Amino acid sequence: MLITLGIIGVVAAMTLPSLIGNYKKKQTVTQLKKSYTVLSQAVKMSELKNGSIDDWDYTLPAKEFFETYLSNNVSINKSTVSDSKISYKYLNGGPCLEDLCIRNSYTVFLADGNSLTLSDNRRSDGKVVSIDINGYKEPNTIGKDFFTFAIQKKYGLSPFGYKDFGMAGNEDEGEYNQIFGDYDRDVLTSEKSYACTKGKQGFWCAALIIMDGWEIKDDYPW
Numbered sequence: 001m002l003i004t005l006g007i008i009g010v011v012a013a014m015t016l017p018s019l020i021g022n023y024k025k026k027q028t029v030t031q032l033k034k035s036y037t038v039l040s041q042a043v044k045m046s047e048l049k050n051g052s053i054d055d056w057d058y059t060l061p062a063k064e065f066f067e068t069y070l071s072n073n074v075s076i077n078k079s080t081v082s083d084s085k086i087s088y089k090y091l092n093g094g095p096c097l098e099d100l101c102i103r104n105s106y107t108v109f110l111a112d113g114n115s116l117t118l119s120d121n122r123r124s125d126g127k128v129v130s131i132d133i134n135g136y137k138e139p140n141t142i143g144k145d146f147f148t149f150a151i152q153k154k155y156g157l158s159p160f161g162y163k164d165f166g167m168a169g170n171e172d173e174g175e176y177n178q179i180f181g182d183y184d185r186d187v188l189t190s191e192k193s194y195a196c197t198k199g200k201q202g203f204w205c206a207a208l209i210i211m212d213g214w215e216i217k218d219d220y221p222w
Helices: 002-050 062-069 205-211
Strands: 076-081 105-110 115-119 126-132 146-152 156-159
Touching: 002 062, 002 126, 002 146, 002 156, 002 205, 062 105, 062 115, 146 205, 156 205
Parallel strands: none
Antiparallel strands: 076 105, 105 115, 115 126, 126 146, 146 156
């Protein structure tokens, strides 16, 4: 009996971490898909009132952009509408220094516990917006619970790494990371700094999940 229990214990110790990991992956995808759907519907509803996204004013500050185009179409937790105090990390563990992470942004906490963060960067062709699928909770890491998208002319709501964001750049100057293009999986998991790869920043992880059919594959840098 003791030998049998010991064997069961060893098997459980070997399989439990994998089961927990798979559960967390599925939970992450479910939450991300739900949040993406909510934001996508908010954009579509806003178009009925404000016209095509091609004509939206993307040069507005983040807070004004949210209040003009999105606020009426999402359920907000009124007590927590504020600038975020969360410290975000890149997928590689380093501190995130992008606009969306260092207070040059506007964060709104939603009634379901998720949050939206809009960059204050005033482009003419789109507005960068990130989804934190669990709000204040850890790990607050890009590619784990923080995923980046853009509301942009022509393509609507699209994840970083997918479709053209209208910036032809020089890779040596870092601008390559902002070019969406019709990337394939090899690019999203490459050695580029925004790639969804261990040791990189992880901004293309939402695109990877979506391109993989809303699934976190075994090679995802979890």
